[in-house]
Amino acid sequence: MDIITADTIQQYNQFFGVKTMHPQIGIIHFNRSENQPTHKMTFGFYALYLVKTVGITMDYGKTKYDFNDGTVICLAPGQTIGVHRMPGGPVPIAVGLMFHPDLLHGTALAKKMK
Numbered sequence: 001m002d003i004i005t006a007d008t009i010q011q012y013n014q015f016f017g018v019k020t021m022h023p024q025i026g027i028i029h030f031n032r033s034e035n036q037p038t039h040k041m042t043f044g045f046y047a048l049y050l051v052k053t054v055g056i057t058m059d060y061g062k063t064k065y066d067f068n069d070g071t072v073i074c075l076a077p078g079q080t081i082g083v084h085r086m087p088g089g090p091v092p093i094a095v096g097l098m099f100h101p102d103l104l105h106g107t108a109l110a111k112k113m114k
Contacts, residue, residue, distance in 0.1 A: 003040045004040065006044060008100070012028075024099060024100040025103065036091070040083075045099060047075040047098045050070070050096075053090055054086070054092070056083055056085055056086060058081050060082075
């Protein structure tokens with residue numbers, strides 16, 4: 001499987017067919033089967049996901065994870081994850097918040113984050 005690079009919120013939104021409302025911040029709702037393809041992606045921004053239901057497994061490094069209801073997933077720029085739909089499983093329901101590192105530039109929080 002090829003690795004997709006999403007350096008910007010715009011690139012990420014294009015992959016999932018979502019309109020970009022702001023270049024540095026994005027919110028995405030996964031609740032339909034058609035917007036959740038199996039993929040492997042490298043992020044150029046921070047991402048937080050609240051996974052409300054099972055239905056996917058994720059590869060992070062050489063480890064495979066499956067998720068229970070209410071799991072929070074946190075990703076930093078440069079991290080790569082693989083997302084795999086469970087065959088015959090339910091449509092995963094999740095909400096994601098993405099924000100570009102430039103949004104934090106010059107803030108006290110940016111100095112604390114590595």
